Amino acid sequence: MKFLDLARVVIRSGSGGGGCVSFRRDKFVEYGGPDGGDGGDGGDVWVEAVDGLNTLIDFRYQQHFFAKNGQPGMGRQRTGKDGDDITLRVPVGTEILDEDEETVIADLTQVGERVLLARGGNGGFGNLHFKTSTNQAPRRGNPGQPGIEREIWLRLKLIADAGLLGLPNAGKSTFLAATSNARPKIADYPFTTLHPNLGVVGVDEAEFVVADIPGLIEGAHEGRGIGDRFLGHVERCAVLLHLVDGTSEDVAADWETIIGELEAYGGELAEKPRITVLNKIDALDEEERAERQAALEEVAGPVMMMSGVSREGLLDVLRAMRRAIEAHRRGERDAVEEPGPWTP
Ligand SMILES: Nc1nc2c(ncn2[C@@H]2O[C@H](COP(=O)(O)OP(=O)(O)OP(=O)(O)O)[C@@H](O)[C@H]2O)c(=O)[nH]1
Ligand SMILES: [Mg+2]
Numbered sequence: 001m002k003f004l005d006l007a008r009v010v011i012r013s014g015s016g017g018g019g020c021v022s023f024r025r026d027k028f029v030e031y032g033g034p035d036g037g038d039g040g041d042g043g044d045v046w047v048e049a050v051d052g053l054n055t056l057i058d059f060r061y062q063q064h065f066f067a068k069n070g071q072p073g074m075g076r077q078r079t080g081k082d083g084d085d086i087t088l089r090v091p092v093g094t095e096i097l098d099e100d101e102e103t104v105i106a107d108l109t110q111v112g113e114r115v116l117l118a119r120g121g122n123g124g125f126g127n128l129h130f131k132t133s134t135n136q137a138p139r140r141g142n143p144g145q146p147g148i149e150r151e152i153w154l155r156l157k158l159i160a161d162a163g164l165l166g167l168p169n170a171g172k173s174t175f176l177a178a179t180s181n182a183r184p185k186i187a188d189y190p191f192t193t194l195h196p197n198l199g200v201v202g203v204d205e206a207e208f209v210v211a212d213i214p215g216l217i218e219g220a221h222e223g224r225g226i227g228d229r230f231l232g233h234v235e236r237c238a239v240l241l242h243l244v245d246g247t248s249e250d251v252a253a254d255w256e257t258i259i260g261e262l263e264a265y266g267g268e269l270a271e272k273p274r275i276t277v278l279n280k281i282d283a284l285d286e287e288e289r290a291e292r293q294a295a296l297e298e299v300a301g302p303v304m305m306m307s308g309v310s311r312e313g314l315l316d317v318l319r320a321m322r323r324a325i326e327a328h329r330r331g332e333r334d335a336v337e338e339p340g341p342w343t344p
Pocket of ligand 2: 172184185186193212213214
């Protein structure tokens, strides 16, 4: 499986049971009966965003979701039982895509949001419904309608307030571990992080969610490395924190690599509010700090200085993130509360 955060599933709603055309058999003679019940409807297939999940991994083990068929109607006006519905339970932030892997059928952003993916087949009327004054026992009923089978894709975009960006080894996971409850793997080799980690960061009584994604490298948007698959995760963030490794020989080139990938990825990612940080300053002396800061600011504009290891500058960075997130939340709220067109 290429994408860890993408799953293909086949769903099928139940068929209707079919209405009953009631008749009794007595030896070789058939007597029409007037009282055939309706068929039960087939079960629907729903998808629902639930709390407490943050991966689609379960859908790698189960890929087929079939709702139950309705039962046929029976004589003496007995209706067939409806087939049970089924619900795919997915994390908040899951998009449902059509078979083409492009058309978005639904985008589940709230806990409890539910969308119908495939309606069960109609059960069909029994002959009771076709009774007329002249035909008291019609040999007629509706067949149950077939269920719908379709292939869909589930794609997860985690909903974090802030996303960490940087080359492999820039110190993203170290930052997340130093500031949140998350315990990501940290090591001195690239691509230590293979799938996104989320952490809840608390600063001055405010809380926000930070996503640590795998490092990006040049050509990531063409599939080099692994980070590009996860850029989708940071598309919804209020702010991006771009970490540049201060111990690198060429901090400006490192910065440009990431910005180049953001632009190549397209969408609004490159325009998103971004805080640029020169990281690992604990490993630099005064002169190196000033030199690297100047080199980075020449291409990136104002930068903040920080060390995830010694924690120097960490609080200022968290406060800057908090301000950006709160501004974003205010913006969203204002957009929602804006009065719509007047209607009598
Ligand atoms: N001196 C110093 N080293 C750091 C700092 N932050 C991280 N490191 C080291 O840099 C290396 C990479 O750190 P990670 O946090 O795993 O880096 P990452 O950006 O998550 O890397 P990937 O997951 O591979 O993209 C580790 O050896 C860390 O100990 C820092 O502030 N100062
Ligand atoms: Mg990492």
